[in-house]
Amino acid sequence: SQQGEEDPQALSIQEGENATMNCSYKTSINNLQWYRQNSGRGLVHLILIRSNEREKHSGRLRVTLDTSKKSSSLLITASRAADTASYFCATDNQGGKLIFGQGTELSVKP
């Protein structure tokens, strides 16, 4: 089954606007982790949210988790051109193995 499917697949916004990306999954999880990937580069860890948490903040990032709906969202506030990247959610449902979604391509125009 598919896990960690992101929505939208692509998002284009102006600098200063907020960007919201959503992630849905199908099975129970231990935690959900969000990553950023600049084109052709490595995966940079953003936030980990555990199954018993509902919201976490880190700087301009806010992640929510709704286990009843099996969904999570990543909000980037006051976006910058440097936030342009692909964003992935990845679910950890056992043993530390992450299952990734297809990602959301975010483009922030100056």
Place this chain on the structure above:
Amino acid sequence: EPEVTQTPSHQVTQMGQEVILRCVPISNHLYFYWYRQILGQKVEFLVSFYNNEISEKSEIFDDQFSVERPDGSNFTLKIRSTKLEDSAMYFCASTNGIGDTIYFGEGSWLTVV
């Protein structure tokens, strides 16, 4: 901040050749992983490694693949006889404990020609 390092960053190899991708996980981490990302596709789990043995592997990780922790710091992925479809970015990752943050390296681009 500690990081996972991978070498080489790029490698081009002939089909049928053996390739070894190397990783140095974060020093106090105990769990190690390899993932791969074919161009334009999602990141896929290959294998997890703990206490000097494979703890889980995916269907992708067939007999052509092997992993090794030859010493206290390195973690390697070997592809015995490469195929065109092995062309991908290979990521090494590590974590201190199950359920903790998993940190990824910058990846090794493998192109099989």
